[in-house]
Amino acid sequence: MNQSLFAAIGAHLPSDLQKPFIRTPDGGGYSYADMLRSTAQFAHALVELGVQPGDRVAVQVDKSPEAIMLYLATLRVGGVYLPLNSGYTADELRYFLGDAQPTLFVCAPAFEAEARQLAGECAVAQLATLGSHGEGSLMTRVDGQPGNFADVPRSADDLAAILYTSGTTGRSKGAMISHGNLVSNARALVQAWQLSADDWLLHALPIFHIHGLFVACNSLLLAGGSMLFLEKFDAAEVLRLLPQVNLLMGVPTFYTRLLDQPELNHAAVAHMRLFVSGSAPLTAETHRAFRERTGQAILERYGMTETGMNTSNPLDGERIAGTVGFPLPGVELRITDPGVAEPTVLPQGEPGMIEVRGPNVFQGYWRMPEKTAEELRADGYFMTGDIGFIDERGYVQIVGRSKDMIISGGYNVYPKELEQIIDTLPGVAESAVIGVPHPDFGEGVTAVVVATPGAVVQEAEIVAGLDGRLARYKQPKRVLVVDALPRNVMGKVQKNQLRDRFKDLYRS
Numbered sequence: 001m002n003q004s005l006f007a008a009i010g011a012h013l014p015s016d017l018q019k020p021f022i023r024t025p026d027g028g029g030y031s032y033a034d035m036l037r038s039t040a041q042f043a044h045a046l047v048e049l050g051v052q053p054g055d056r057v058a059v060q061v062d063k064s065p066e067a068i069m070l071y072l073a074t075l076r077v078g079g080v081y082l083p084l085n086s087g088y089t090a091d092e093l094r095y096f097l098g099d100a101q102p103t104l105f106v107c108a109p110a111f112e113a114e115a116r117q118l119a120g121e122c123a124v125a126q127l128a129t130l131g132s133h134g135e136g137s138l139m140t141r142v143d144g145q146p147g148n149f150a151d152v153p154r155s156a157d158d159l160a161a162i163l164y165t166s167g168t169t170g171r172s173k174g175a176m177i178s179h180g181n182l183v184s185n186a187r188a189l190v191q192a193w194q195l196s197a198d199d200w201l202l203h204a205l206p207i208f209h210i211h212g213l214f215v216a217c218n219s220l221l222l223a224g225g226s227m228l229f230l231e232k233f234d235a236a237e238v239l240r241l242l243p244q245v246n247l248l249m250g251v252p253t254f255y256t257r258l259l260d261q262p263e264l265n266h267a268a269v270a271h272m273r274l275f276v277s278g279s280a281p282l283t284a285e286t287h288r289a290f291r292e293r294t295g296q297a298i299l300e301r302y303g304m305t306e307t308g309m310n311t312s313n314p315l316d317g318e319r320i321a322g323t324v325g326f327p328l329p330g331v332e333l334r335i336t337d338p339g340v341a342e343p344t345v346l347p348q349g350e351p352g353m354i355e356v357r358g359p360n361v362f363q364g365y366w367r368m369p370e371k372t373a374e375e376l377r378a379d380g381y382f383m384t385g386d387i388g389f390i391d392e393r394g395y396v397q398i399v400g401r402s403k404d405m406i407i408s409g410g411y412n413v414y415p416k417e418l419e420q421i422i423d424t425l426p427g428v429a430e431s432a433v434i435g436v437p438h439p440d441f442g443e444g445v446t447a448v449v450v451a452t453p454g455a456v457v458q459e460a461e462i463v464a465g466l467d468g469r470l471a472r473y474k475q476p477k478r479v480l481v482v483d484a485l486p487r488n489v490m491g492k493v494q495k496n497q498l499r500d501r502f503k504d505l506y507r508s
């Protein structure tokens with residue numbers, strides 16, 4: 001039996017295939033029938049380009065419905081989809097292409113010359129382009145292909161995707177996600193949020209992370225629902241289009257920006273069935289403010305690349321601000337003592353490491369068995385790196401992170417990656433990169449720098465030194481020069497002290 005995600009989608013198609021799958025604000029888009037035909041055509045093109053079952057297809061393109069067709073077609077040919085943030089620089093891409101060894105790299109048309117060079121360096125056999133309006137060499141090859149395709153059968157354990165997540169130390173790791181992971185998680189969300197063919201989702205997230213790609217698209221597809229597809233989030237545009245939909249999924253920055261819109265009120269959202277937030281903590285303050293202004297309680301859920309979605313506040317029942325709700329169907333969750341090597345479960349109410357187990361948990365890190373063994377226990381539990389507890393009503397609350405990671409507007413930023421570059425800049429003795437409260441992005445990436453004796457370091461020089469080397473969203477919003485970094489007796493930099501010292505930096 002074919003256990004691929006696409007087979008599951010095929011088993012849940014809406015009865016009317018002319019029903020919209022994706023619609024764009026200009027009236028374009030794909031019905032379910034169009035989606036079936038188009039993904040078949042893309043699949044033929046991929047086969048022509050030499051993509052074999054198990055091969056990686058790396059994709060760095062702007063958001064478009066065609067990019068979703070490419071994702072689904074990759075699944076149909078048995079390939080492994082590898083989405084890449086469209087903000088990544090050539091330096092960042094070189095590592096991903098070299099590590100994942102894709103057969104095909106699909107990039108934006110404007111990036112073709114640079115991508116060709118990179119593909120050559122990384123021994124990527126094929127390059128194709130796909131633009132945000134469906135233009136490019138891939139589409140030229142897709143056009144005219146047959147509208148039927150015999151899908152390559154996959155087992156539940158076969159890989160469907162690899163998504164890179166940076167590490168607290170060292171290199172980025174490719175999280176290997178199977179068809180079984182995707183199908184089980186999408187099913188759990190359909191059940192938990194009662195998604196149906198009547199649902200219309202306003203899709204304003206990027207599609208190179210699990211939130212926009214898997215949580216949004218896979219679950220809507222398994223429900224036979226429809227999506228209104230925006231190129232990117234824009235609060236005024238979202239409010240304007242809201243009457244056409246009944247669901248919104250976003251990161252907390254979506255909700256703080258919507259709250260800044262004077263037009264947001266009860267009447268503007270009265271028809272909405274559900275607002276979902278995730279990828280970063282939604283403050284209880286934002287949750288309450290949104291409820292006061294609109295009468296709607298945002299449903300907060302918690303997940304990560306390696307596990308898909310783990311917990312969700314209830315659809316029916318109290319959605320409690322500052323909590324991420326209960327484990328989803330099929331997901332087991334426990335809290336263990338982070339200071340003890342053997343899993344030691346803590347009493348309810350005590351904070352510790354959040355561990356999860358279930359069909360949602362990934363298959364390990366691509367070609368990094370030792371890293372996999374560090375985070376995936378022998379009994380199948382994955383150590384999330386998030387610190388939390390289960391309250392007396394069973395709601396999970398996240399109180400912190402054991403991993404040195406910043407979440408800015410829903411994107412993860414790993415301080416080590418910045419510190420390693422900053423420390424090589426002229427006049428810098430050492431640096432510490434921290435996240436401090438930011439009104440728009442939740443946490444603002446902030447670099448604290450110490451100059452070498454006799455040197456004078458300016459904020460602008462550090463900013464210029466990072467330019468072009470890291471994606472823009474990772475760049476520090478501020479660089480602060482200090483005399484020395486606080487250290488403990490072991491010599492370890494005390495980032496907590498720095499976070500405390502600069503906690504009001506972005507408060508007006």
Ligand code: MLC
Pocket residue numbers: 204205206209210211212232233251253254278279280302303304305408409410411441472473474
């Ligand atoms: C953009 N910028 C950011 C940023 N996004 N800076 C810090 N953090 C961010 N998240 C920078 C740009 O580089 C640019 O800087 C300036 O801000 C404006 O750029 P923009 O393109 O206009 O950005 P904007 O549209 O305002 O984007 C903000 C945003 C976007 C919040 C809408 O970041 C976004 O869509 N975030 C969602 C991320 C997401 O999908 N995460 C899910 C991960 S999956 P400059 O200097 O160039 O001017 C996951 C698991 C789970 O975590 O549980 O879901």
Ligand code: AMP
Pocket residue numbers: 165277278279280281282300301302303304305306324384385386398401407412
């Ligand atoms: P990623 O590696 O991009 O998948 O990010 C996953 C991380 O995002 C998790 O380990 C959490 O730290 C964080 N995260 C996701 N959802 C939430 C949430 N609702 N509240 C707090 N943190 C969250």
